[in-house]
Amino acid sequence: MSRSIDLAVIPGDGIGQEVVAEGLKVLSAVLPQDVKLETKEYDFGARRYHATGDTLTDADLEQLKQHDAILLGAIGDPSVPSGVLERGFLLKLRFAFDHHVNLRPSKLLPGVATPLAGQPEIDFIVVREGTEGPYTGNGGTIRKGTPHEVATEVSVNTAFGVERVVRDAFERAQARPRKKLTLVHKNNVLTFAGHLWTNIFNKVAEEYPEVTTDYIHVDAATIYLVTDPGRFDVIVTDNLFGDIITDLAAAVSGGIGVAASGNINPSREFPSMFEPVHGSAPDIAGQGKADPTATVLSVALLLRHLGYDTEADRIEQAVSADLAERGALPARSTSEIGDALAVRVAG
Ligand SMILES: NC(=O)C1=CN([C@@H]2O[C@H](COP(=O)(O)OP(=O)(O)OC[C@H]3O[C@@H](n4cnc5c(N)ncnc54)[C@H](O)[C@@H]3O)[C@@H](O)[C@H]2O)C=CC1
Ligand SMILES: CC(C)CC(=O)C(=O)O
Numbered sequence: 001m002s003r004s005i006d007l008a009v010i011p012g013d014g015i016g017q018e019v020v021a022e023g024l025k026v027l028s029a030v031l032p033q034d035v036k037l038e039t040k041e042y043d044f045g046a047r048r049y050h051a052t053g054d055t056l057t058d059a060d061l062e063q064l065k066q067h068d069a070i071l072l073g074a075i076g077d078p079s080v081p082s083g084v085l086e087r088g089f090l091l092k093l094r095f096a097f098d099h100h101v102n103l104r105p106s107k108l109l110p111g112v113a114t115p116l117a118g119q120p121e122i123d124f125i126v127v128r129e130g131t132e133g134p135y136t137g138n139g140g141t142i143r144k145g146t147p148h149e150v151a152t153e154v155s156v157n158t159a160f161g162v163e164r165v166v167r168d169a170f171e172r173a174q175a176r177p178r179k180k181l182t183l184v185h186k187n188n189v190l191t192f193a194g195h196l197w198t199n200i201f202n203k204v205a206e207e208y209p210e211v212t213t214d215y216i217h218v219d220a221a222t223i224y225l226v227t228d229p230g231r232f233d234v235i236v237t238d239n240l241f242g243d244i245i246t247d248l249a250a251a252v253s254g255g256i257g258v259a260a261s262g263n264i265n266p267s268r269e270f271p272s273m274f275e276p277v278h279g280s281a282p283d284i285a286g287q288g289k290a291d292p293t294a295t296v297l298s299v300a301l302l303l304r305h306l307g308y309d310t311e312a313d314r315i316e317q318a319v320s321a322d323l324a325e326r327g328a329l330p331a332r333s334t335s336e337i338g339d340a341l342a343v344r345v346a347g
């Protein structure tokens with residue numbers, strides 16, 4: 001039986017363009033000949049915005065819906081006011097396609113440099129809620145531009161939204177050897193949202209007696225991510241806390257250049273979207289300095305999501321081998337790293 005992958009490709013802005021090219025290079029190299037790869041590139045981001053004033057229309061969503069999955073580089077450009085593309089494209093797409101599980105694995109691979117002392121064991125996943133919290137645009141401002149301006153940004157937490165992501169995290173914890181799940185929130189201060197999360201977490205925990213659970217306030221979680229990251233197996237948390245702690249998690253487990261993510265729609269009603277955790281990095285864009293590894297590992301998550309486990313394993317093994325040798329090699333460009341990974345997965 002012939003197999004096929006119909007992929008929407010959104011390079012986006014800044015280094016998004018550079019890293020997605022390498023992700024596709026490795027994807028083409030890893031797929032067996034009987035798998036037909038079809039890609040359609042979309043110009044979302046600053047280019048589209050400057051040309052048309054659009055960020056993401058209903059017609060765009062209809063087109064994107066037809067694909068099996070989406071590969072995204074990054075969105076955000078200094079030529080566009082902050083928030084226009086982040087809200088108008090990225091969050092709009094995550095919400096429209098109900099990407100409520102934002103999956104962000106962190107694993108410190110052997111031989112990879114970390115700013116932490118020694119070589120701690122780091123192998124955990126963060127399940128970040130992706131469609132609620134303070135990112136819904138539920139706020140406003142009055143008396144704008146005056147000394148008396150008041151701005152609100154209200155966090156939205158529904159029992160439905162919290163329970164489904166908490167259940168997903170319990171399932172993932174149950175399937176891992178250590179079977180441990182940590183809820184990260186700030187329920188000592190954000191008592192309305194925090195108690196909703198804690199109550200649902202404790203209720204669902206009763207159905208998973210094999211999973212060990214604990215709770216950590218988000219501020220303390222940033223301490224342990226640096227002093228004792230080995231204590232974490234699976235973390236479940238809200239959209240904002242998850243965004244922040246996964247940049248920190250990336251920094252301690254090989255750097256932002258190797259941190260992958262998936263925006264998952266578990267019911268598969270809509271295509272899931274895979275992207276590096278990092279942004280468009282305008283400070284290094286166009287210089288061939290961006291590490292494409294995070295995008296390549298996001299391609300592995302994408303393949304696993306579509307059922308291509310063998311190919312996903314091959315990519316992860318190639319990245320592991322490449323990272324282990326990096327310390328001994330001179331610095332390489334974005335495309336040189338992509339070439340090396342493509343050779344490894346093909347060989
Ligand atoms: N998913 C997305 O599309 C995201 C978009 N953004 C947007 O990206 C723009 C820049 O945001 P920043 O806060 O600067 O975060 P950023 O993640 O783009 O950059 C933070 C730092 O990490 C470095 N970096 C990022 N990716 C790297 C890579 N692959 N290899 C080597 N170094 C890398 C950058 O050079 C910079 O020093 C903004 O417009 C922001 O809104 C930010 C985060 C996620
Ligand atoms: C740019 C934001 C909308 C997203 C972000 O920083 C992230 O998802 O990591």
Ligand SMILES: [Mg+2]
Nearest residue numbers: 243244247277
């Ligand atoms: Mg972020």
